[in-house]
Amino acid sequence: LVIPPRVVTLLSDFGHRDAFVGSMKGVILARCPTAQVVDLTHEIEPGDIVGAALQLRYAAQYFPAGTIHLAVVDPGVGSERRPVAVRSGGHFFIGPDNGMLWPAVAGAGSAEPFELRDARYRLPDVSATFHGRDIFAPAAGHLAAGVPIESIGPRCSELHTLALPEPTVKEDRIEGEVLWVDRFGNAITNLSPSLVHGLAGGGFRLVAGTTRIEGPSSHYAAVPIGRPLVVLGSMGLYEIAVHRGNAAEMMGLCRGSPVAVRALP
Amino acid sequence: LVIPPRVVTLLSDFGHRDAFVGSMKGVILARCPTAQVVDLTHEIEPGDIVGAALQLRYAAQYFPAGTIHLAVVDPGVGSERRPVAVRSGGHFFIGPDNGMLWPAVAGAGSAEPFELRDARYRLPDVSATFHGRDIFAPAAGHLAAGVPIESIGPRCSELHTLALPEPTVKEDRIEGEVLWVDRFGNAITNLSPSLVHGLAGGGFRLVAGTTRIEGPSSHYAAVPIGRPLVVLGSMGLYEIAVHRGNAAEMMGLCRGSPVAVRALP
């Protein structure tokens, strides 16, 4: 019988200049030398809980059952927010209970939260500034090594939730916004095909700033180089792109920019 | 009998801000939990097929036989370019058939390409914008788990090739160009010692922009701090450097900048 190694994913706003993430990996591997440790991203903007929540929810679903997702965007470190580990749909989520974990946990199944209170599963000295290393990484390492989540801390009350921006359906249009701008400058909206289909089954016009785009296009190269398009992106949401260009820069879009779709006449 | 874990390398233009690469790793580990997944680079400029080809060819040769190299710089994603897996010289290369794989494949041996057409070895829903996750990562994961490449798709016709910039040998000089500028500002040329030796066995003068440098130097510290030099670099090509300085910035060099060498008088 071969037990496959446990996967531990890491997501944070720690960046790559400091050895913060490296020290967390050391703590995990000291407790579970066979863990598969995978970075989701560490380039979340400092303190951006909503951005972290979006990326965690997006990425977590591609990992195998049993994966432990450790996420730390934690501007309230050292204050009263609870450190938690959550079991949901066969996955585990570890981090501060500040809403960041909520969308991914809810996407995975029904949440069973536990508070990371037991000193045996923390580093001996817990700093006031880096619970990623001192509380969350030891918990992830012990979970990966086979310690049951029930042993790591007591079952606790429900998680803080986080409301992601939702579109509004009006009589003749749907109003949404840009959720995220990716590395290529694609602006990912909060408009899903199922929502838009009710209004505009046969194609739509999207307005973002001063630009109007007829959509959807089937793929980036379906329009000439340099032209804007709307395409169903890899997060299952419509995104605004420019063929071989940077839509966010060219159209002045950023997170929160309003977008609206109407049916084609 | 212990079977060593299979190595899967990843190279892309996805950057580190988004969880694109993380989701690909989830897809791979869900199919092969013991894979050794290694990043080559994800900071290729968006759409830069030539840069990706150079870095992949450079790095692939240092990996053990059986390594699976997954490379995705794919501006034509969703259009007609073929998704392929290639066996060559005991290595495997997976990605879009847009020329990017060609130099590394040719460097490894003779190419046997297969088209990634079989729905069993893709994600159930293939997006129009992210074949790295939906087609290439599942193929890499299945290959790493032991599925034969012949099962993953049918043998297909030859790969698209890619011509890297080649130097021109003139009567009294060799004209080349800068292939790549590295993090330190070293400008790696396409001039190899074997080529230059025919013209200038006993030393040469290199001209780049308005700078003339006698070379080669044996190492960076062979000239005073702040002075330019030409040294045989780690890719086996002459590179223009400045001792403890940034040659590209100081000399205004970038990819494609012309360089020429002449024999010393």
Add this chain to the structure above:
Amino acid sequence: LVIPPRVVTLLSDFGHRDAFVGSMKGVILARCPTAQVVDLTHEIEPGDIVGAALQLRYAAQYFPAGTIHLAVVDPGVGSERRPVAVRSGGHFFIGPDNGMLWPAVAGAGSAEPFELRDARYRLPDVSATFHGRDIFAPAAGHLAAGVPIESIGPRCSELHTLALPEPTVKEDRIEGEVLWVDRFGNAITNLSPSLVHGLAGGGFRLVAGTTRIEGPSSHYAAVPIGRPLVVLGSMGLYEIAVHRGNAAEMMGLCRGSPVAVRALP
């Protein structure tokens, strides 16, 4: 009997654009396919030996016994500085003997240095510009695969040391400096609680530039948003921070900026 995989950490100034680090990982895995390879950071400023030394010393202590720490900030590559492997306190440290390894080695225990001179444990062709790949990575791979350090090279004389900036205790104050600015703009000083306690057991006033801060605060959120504070940070040193802000930018602090603490009146 299951032997846990050996951990190999990597720290360098190679950045993420080039495939330098990727090629080093290939060399390591070709020699030890089961190694756990972990990045500490590759964003050390080019040639910054002191910054590398600080980050290595900080992170190494969190890794399990037997870990192999490979660190390469090597502006003198190709010149006479020695390539070394060092055993200290059950850890191994590999890199150029230019002082960078010293603080971590000294922190781990008493140093036993060995010179990496044996051609069997190098790549067949050693370049003049990239000993990370050609000398240090093969040594790390062989060590991880179980080759004794005594076989890799002869025992050699003591390591070069490196003096990190030390604070000065005056009659009524302690003068220190900023050692490091982290991703969040927190300015980590070289002032430790044990040192400061002797002067100011009941609280202190820290002066940095034109800013005076009473400290210590218990955590970031102990002051209003936008206000500066001094907190005991995760490296065990006092750091200057701004609640949800960037202290280094707001206060004009960088490495080497002087700071001073006095007892509260």
